[in-house]
Amino acid sequence: MISSVMDFNKLLFAGLDVGSLSTKAVLLDAAGIASHSTMRTGANPRIAGEKALEDALTAIGCNRNHVAYLVGTGYGRVNLPFANRTVTELTCHAKGAHCQNPEVRTVIDIGGQDSKVLHVDAEGRMVDFVMNDKCAAGTGRFLEMMARVLELDLEEIAVCAQQSHNPCSISNTCAVFAESEVISLLALGHAKNDIAAGLHLGVAQRVGNMAKRLGLNREVAFVGGVAKNSSARKALEDFLEIRFVSENCDPQLNGALGAAALAREFAKLES
Secondary structure, eight states: OOOOSSSSGGGGEEEEESSSSSSEEEEEEEEEEEEEEEEEEOOOOOHHHHHHHHHHHHHHTTGGGGEEEEEEEEEEEETTTTEEOOOOOOHHHHHHHHHHOOOOEEEEEEEOOEHHHHHHESSSSSEEEEEEOOOOOTTTHHHHHHHTTTTOOOOHHHHHHHSSSOOOOOOOOOOOOHHHHHHHHHTTTHHHHHHHHHHHHHHEEEHHHHHHHOOOOOOOEEEEEEGGGGHHHHHHHHHHTTOOOOOOOOOHHHHHHHHHHHHHHHHHHOO
């Protein structure tokens, strides 16, 4: 229980998003985001969460004693026994997008392990969603796997796609079969640029069709690690015939931002 005499303007509220590929920490103070950090999750989600939090605190000369409340989210949230509370990433992404732009009513999140489309109300609460968590296609892991086949990193595959004038058609939505298809396209002499563009179009179609099934309401935010990929962003905008709202922080931090915002709300409720 937090003492009711505490000055909330002098406290830090932490959000930890332990994802399948990366772990993100966000610290909020009265002015907004005070600090943040991102690192690979690796084989031990608990250690990744502890390290990400420590890095964010150290960057501003603080330690855990300065944190009034911590909310954990992401697939690895069950490995955060030091969190005051854990919340689903769906709820945190809705809240994070609302914090960045209260006019947002639809959130598209492409993370490392899954992709999600959410409807958000005027208070930043999730009211409906669709999710792809059964197949790697349409996720950050899919693009990472395909980049490896093309002997590129994630930044390079995005740049390659931008340089294409004749994107290949990637017919397989299964990541395993798509990998075989990419290898065949390379053997046939297709340029990496065109294959990379085709892969981004495939992700946009898969996620875009999810969004169309749920429906697009008002302003639409694109968050998650893949939202940093300019080729994926443009392909999805073109497929949906919209333009995403601009974010005021790294879109990969959105879930952790939402968790930190919820930490502040829970702390006030429990004070």
